[in-house]
Structure formats: C-alpha cells, structure tokens
Amino acid sequence: MKVEVxxxxxxxxxxxxxxxxxxxxxEQLALxxxxxxxxxxxxxxxxxxxxxxHLALERADAVLVCGGLGPTQDDITREAIASVMGTSLVTDDxxxxxxxxxxxxxxxxxxxxNLRQALVPKGATAIADPQPGTAPGLVCPVGDKVIxxxxxVPFELQRIFEQAILPDLRxxxxxxxxxxxxxxxxxxxxxxxxxxxxxxxxxxxxxGPEGATLAFLASGIEGLKVRVTVKAGDAAAAVELLDAHxxxxxxxxxxxxxxxxxxSMEKAVADLLMERGLTLAVAESLTGGLVAFRLVSVAGAxxxxxxxxxxxxxxxxxxxxxVAEGPVVSESAAEAMASGVRKRLGADVGLSVTGVAGxxxxxxxxxxxxxxxxxxxxxxxxxxxxxxGDRERVRQFACISLLDFLRRSLRGT
Ligand code: ATP
Ligand code: MG
Numbered sequence: 001m002k003v004e005v006x007x008x009x010x011x012x013x014x015x016x017x018x019x020x021x022x023x024x025x026x027e028q029l030a031l032x033x034x035x036x037x038x039x040x041x042x043x044x045x046x047x048x049x050x051x052x053x054h055l056a057l058e059r060a061d062a063v064l065v066c067g068g069l070g071p072t073q074d075d076i077t078r079e080a081i082a083s084v085m086g087t088s089l090v091t092d093d094x095x096x097x098x099x100x101x102x103x104x105x106x107x108x109x110x111x112x113x114n115l116r117q118a119l120v121p122k123g124a125t126a127i128a129d130p131q132p133g134t135a136p137g138l139v140c141p142v143g144d145k146v147i148x149x150x151x152x153v154p155f156e157l158q159r160i161f162e163q164a165i166l167p168d169l170r171x172x173x174x175x176x177x178x179x180x181x182x183x184x185x186x187x188x189x190x191x192x193x194x195x196x197x198x199x200x201x202x203x204x205x206x207x208g209p210e211g212a213t214l215a216f217l218a219s220g221i222e223g224l225k226v227r228v229t230v231k232a233g234d235a236a237a238a239v240e241l242l243d244a245h246x247x248x249x250x251x252x253x254x255x256x257x258x259x260x261x262x263x264s265m266e267k268a269v270a271d272l273l274m275e276r277g278l279t280l281a282v283a284e285s286l287t288g289g290l291v292a293f294r295l296v297s298v299a300g301a302x303x304x305x306x307x308x309x310x311x312x313x314x315x316x317x318x319x320x321x322x323v324a325e326g327p328v329v330s331e332s333a334a335e336a337m338a339s340g341v342r343k344r345l346g347a348d349v350g351l352s353v354t355g356v357a358g359x360x361x362x363x364x365x366x367x368x369x370x371x372x373x374x375x376x377x378x379x380x381x382x383x384x385x386x387x388x389g390d391r392e393r394v395r396q397f398a399c400i401s402l403l404d405f406l407r408r409s410l411r412g413t
Contacts, residue, residue: 003063003064005065008068012041024158025157057145063146065148068152070117071113078121087121096118124138177233182246185264198249212228213229214229230242265294266403272411281305281306281345283351283352285311285354287353287399289308320344324336331371335352348377349376353402359390370384
C-alpha cells in the first residue's frame with residue numbers, strides 16, 4: 001500500500017512556515033508499515049493542486065492532502081479534489097448544521113464564508129470531528145483509490161489522522177505490518193570503507209524477500225551511523241528481525257561499533273569505566289574543553305570523571321602537566337600530558353590530546369595532525385592521526401577519535 005503526502009500552502013514554498021505536517025505524517029505512515037515513497041509541496045493554486053493530486057494518484061494507492069481546507073478564498077483544496085473526481089461541490093447539511101450551532105452556542109455572528117467549510121465533493125464523506133466547527137477532514141474515493149483531505153493546523157491534522165484516516169488506511173491495506181529501524185554507531189572507518197565492508201550484505205538485502213534496507217549517515221561527532229530498517233507483521237517480529245540483522249552487521253563491523261541507537265561515544269566510554277571501576281582525567285589542547293564537555297553530558301559522570309585541564313598555552317603544558325620543553329604537537333608531549341594529568345588529578349586513567357586545528361602550521365606540523373595518549377598504571381599508549389577538514393571539523397573529529405582511542409584501550413583489558 002503506497003501513500004503519498006501532498007502539502008498545500010504557498011507559505012510552505014516561501015519558507016515562511018516549516019512543513020512539519022509532512023514529516024509527522026511520514027513518520028506515522030512508516031510506523032504503521034505503509035510505504036510513503038514520495039511527497040509533494042504545492043502552493044495555493046487550483047491548477048497546480050489539481051496537477052499534484054493527479055500525479056500522486058498515478059503512483060500511489062492513497063493520497064493524503066493537508067492544508068487549504070479553511071473558510072477563506074485561498075483555501076481551495078476541496079475545489080481541486082472535486083475537479084480530480086470530475087464532480088462538483090455540494091453542501092453537507094450535517095457539517096453546515098454543526099458550524100451554525102457552534103457559532104450560535106458562542107453567541108457569535110457567523111461570517112458567511114464559514115459555510116464554505118460545509119462544501120464537500122459529491123461522493124465524498126466528511127469525517128465527523130469530535131471538535132466541531134473547524135474544517136472537517138474528507139474521505140474522497142477516486143476509482144479504487146482514495147484522497148484524504150485534512151486541515152493544515154497540526155493538532156487538528158494529527159487528531160483526524162489518528163482517529164479516522166489511519167484506521168481506514170489500515171483496513172484498505174489488509175495485512176497489518178510495521179516498519180522499525182535500528183542504528184549501529186561506528187567510528188574508525190570512512191563511509192566508503194563501511195560501504196565496502198557491507199557491500200555483499202547490502203546486495204543480499206536488495207535481492208532478499210524481506211524488504212530490509214541499509215543506510216549510511218555521517219553524523220560528525222556522533223560518528224558514522226549504519227541504519228537497518230525492516231518490515232514485519234508486528235512489533236515483536238520486527239524486533240526479532242532487527243536483532244538478527246544487528247548480529248550479522250556486528251560480525252562484519254567488529255569493534256567499529258561503539259553503540260546502538262541513542263548510545264553516544266561518551267556513554268560507551270562511561271559504561272566501560274564504570275564496569276572496570278576506573279576514574280578518568282583529561283588534558284586537552286586543541287579541543288579546548290570539548291572532551292570534558294562531552295563526558296559530563298553523561299548522567300552520573302561524577303562517579304568516574306575526576307576533571308580536566310585545558311592546557312592550551314605551551315607553558316601551561318610545561319608548568320602544570322610536566323611536559324618537557326620542546327615541540328608540544330608531538331608524541332612525547334601527548335604522553336607527558338596524559339601521565340601528568342593522571343597524577344595531578346589523582347585518576348586511574350589519564351587521557352590527552354594535542355594537535356594542530358589550523359589554519360596555520362604549528363611546530364612544523366600540518367593542520368589536522370593530532371597526537372592522543374592514554375596513560376594508565378601499567379604504561380602509556382600514544383597514537384598519531386591525520387584528521388580532515390577545517391578548524392571546527394578537526395576539533396570535533398579529534399574529540400570523538402580521542403574517546404574512541406580510550407574505548408579501544410579499555411576494551412583491550
Ligand atoms: P484553516 O481552517 O486554519 O484555514 P487549513 O486547512 O486551511 O486550515 P492552512 O490554511 O493551509 O490550513 O493552514 C493553517 C495553519 O496550519 C497555517 O497557518 C500553519 O500554521 C499550519 N500549517 C499548515 N500547513 C502546515 C504544514 N504543512 N506544516 C506545519 N504547519 C502547517
Ligand atoms: Mg486556511
């Protein structure tokens with residue numbers, strides 16, 4: 001069952017309001033296992049709304065048009081639907097009575113325009129609204145297909161969709177089904193590298209009968225996401241499928257995966273520190289406190305986070321952390337910063353990062369050159385990485401790379 005959403009409103013095209021209705025409807029349709037493969041946005045113009053409805057009816061089984069149902073002259077969705085149905089508008093007496101009653105009960109004079117809301121394409125049904133007086137939704141059969149019309153005001157749209165349209169769509173679709181996604185969050189491999197590792201699996205999914213899909217999403221400091229989406233008869237079956245896909249993907253991706261769905265890198269690190277009963281201190285140069293900022297975003301960070309030193313100036317690295325005088329973008333400086341902050345702040349683990357955010361060279365090193373170290377009771381590990389991008393991206397990538405370095409170091413024990 002394919003459903004297409006058509007959002008009506010010139011103000012949407014002009015960017016004066018953001019089309020949250022289409023986003024909301026897209027999400028609801030997906031959760032109900034209904035395919036929404038295309039959406040359209042169209043201005044308040046009779047010819048163009050009619051064209052959009054014709055096009056949508058060609059490629060979908062049901063069309064959801066939102067907006068343009070109100071009482072004013074620029075609300076012309078019902079005229080467009082009547083034109084597509086090849087019929088005229090007639091007054092729905094029940095709707096007209098409800099509008100008249102509503103005005104009478106509030107002791108207000110009714111502007112004649114309001115009776116426009118009682119006009120319904122011949123052959124269509126007005127959806128009785130539990131809150132009368134506003135534009136009713138419409139169910140408009142077109143051959144074996146259907147157009148649903150809903151008002152543009154988000155809460156009215158949502159109520160009518162949930163109470164009347166979704167049940168009707170479900171009944172038309174026959175078998176109930178749900179769509180669910182799960183996101184594996186990775187670090188340590190490029191997007192194309194991930195695609196290469198998963199190429200065979202993607203092909204299997206494309207050829208398979210299940211209709212499962214894989215998508216990649218580069219999300220900066222949140223890592224590179226691999227999202228798998230499945231369709232199933234009910235929620236429990238969907239979870240079972242997702243579990244199987246997750247296991248298969250983990251086999252292929254190994255410890256590139258640091259978390260699932262809402263699990264951030266800092267949360268993954270926090271869990272490992274808690275598990276091992278270790279405390280952490282950080283010494284940051286080019287990230288200027290970003291690493292500490294991320295770490296304390298995890299609830300309960302006080303259990304394992306001792307604190308951090310933003311050692312930006314070279315003499316702070318020398319005087320406070322015991323780094324030997326010399327180039328501060330170097331392996332030895334990173335090592336000394338990590339063990340220095342570990343001792344200074346009395347932590348089990350010291351973590352450090354020093355490098356060149358750019359745009360200028362420092363200590364003869366190019367922008368994007370970053371040294372990171374982890375110091376523990378039994379020694380220090382240090383690594384050099386070259387990060388891409390401008391100053392901001394280098395700082396962001398340095399932050400997640402550093403946390404990933406710690407995660408791998410902790411997992412190794
Ligand atoms: P009304 O009876 O209020 O005139 P309507 O069906 O004619 O309802 P519109 O006039 O198109 O709907 O929109 C009414 C209001 O609803 C807009 O001013 C806007 O605030 C909101 N709205 C309309 N379309 C959308 C949309 N696609 N996304 C978010 N909000 C919307
Ligand atoms: Mg309107």
